[in-house]
Amino acid sequence: MNFFSFLNELRFTLYEVILLWIISSGAIYWYFSSRRKLALSKSSEATAVENSLIGETAKTKIFVDFSQLKNSIDEQIRTQQLYARPQLNIERLAQFLDIPVKQLSLLLRTQFHQNYFEFINQYRLMAAKERLISSEWAGKSVQEVYESVGFSSRSTFFTLFKKQEGITPAEYRLKHRSIT
Incomplete structure (x- = not known):
């Protein structure tokens, strides 16, 4: 071989x-x-069985806790005008409300059906609309109004305002002043 x-x-x-x-x-x-x-x-079958074993009282308690937390957050944001802080972000809001960021994010998605930016900007827009037609703010510019409610960007404010109202803030002010 x-x-x-x-x-x-x-x-x-x-x-x-x-x-x-x-x-x-x-x-x-x-x-x-x-x-x-x-x-x-x-594993998923076991989880499904485990979930079905949770009593209705536990599910109701979780719902009530979220509902109470939702009302508490709404009240604190309105009364303390947390939305007016331009540097506010989800971490700072969670810290102020004394809840974990993940829980706040989950709550915003499940109870308010919004993300953080949509949530905060709705409060800012409501406050801006109130100030635009208020006699106390009549002498203030639109820029002073949007900065006072927490918007730091003119373009963001105008885009969101026009999307919600269909008109510019100045047009909104004129329209509602002529009505009142």
Whole structure:
């Protein structure tokens, strides 16, 4: 047996080894992925059973807590005019309200159906509209009004205002002054 014939036998064996390795890798992957899927489905079934075991009183209590928290947040933002702080962000608001940021974010999405920016800007817009038609703010410019309610960007204020009202703040002021 010469060296070249030995190499030919070795090459044939290498091809077989590679083929076996590919087939076995696929089989092993299939086995473990099917086991993982089975484990995940059992886990989700267990979670579903666990969730169905939660009593109606617990669900009601969670809803009531969120409802009470929603009312408390709304009241604090209005009475203390938290929206008027231009540097306010979700972290600072959560810190002021003494609740975790994740809980505040969840509450805004589930109870108010808004993200943080939509939530705060609605208060800012309400306050701006009140000030635009108020006799106390009659001599103030639109810029002074939007800055006083927490908007730091003119373009953001005008875009949101026009989207909500369909007219500019100056037009809103004129329209409502002529009515009153």
